């Protein structure tokens with residue numbers, strides 16, 4: 460398998476961590492989405508991923524080469540093809556809850572603070588930092604209230620799972636914007652557990668700076 464990714468991309472980190480959690484080997488190829496490089500807009504990459512975003516997973520499917528975009532679709536595919544260790548809870552309510560939390564990040568926070576949006580906010584005279592902080596903080600506060608009644612180390616229990624793959628990279632982005640977790644004790648605890656988990660350590664964005 461080959462993953463087109465960018466180290467600082469939270470959506471890419473979700474997939475890197477899912478692959479690591481399942482013990483799957485992957486070849487990594489960087490697509491530099493920084494404002495200076497914009498490699499995601501190249502013709503070669505946009506054929507693989509028409510949204511011109513990372514990540515894209517390329518894999519062999521019984522002799523057919525598949526190219527799959529969208530981190531949620533990629534992680535769900537990995538979960539179905541390589542069921543153990545499971546990332547989604549088995550019980551339907553817990554499973555739906557994990558997807559709810561993941562979706563709060565995937566459609567409610569990350570798209571609003573994607574680099575392309577921040578550039579548009581700046582281009583229109585806005586303060587992109589203030590914008591990013593407001594959308595991330597609002598979304599994480601909502602996730603805090605969904606998870607607050609739980610006492611577990613991770614989002615859905617005491618093992619790393621699907622929701623954590625979305626929540627922790629988003630928390631990492633929040634930390635880069637100096638967002639305080641004082642009022643979000645549940646997320647602060649989950650962040651600590653994720654930061655110490657081998658699947659996140661082995662795939663951390665800082666590795667891209669080495």
Ligand SMILES: N[C@@H](CCC(=O)N[C@@H](CS)C(=O)NCC(=O)O)C(=O)O
Nearest residue numbers: 468469470492512513514529530575
């Ligand atoms: N829903 C998509 C979002 C992908 C996405 O927004 N990726 C960002 C990095 S986290 C990106 O490629 N941004 C560059 C751009 O939009 O031009 C997914 O989960 O894969």
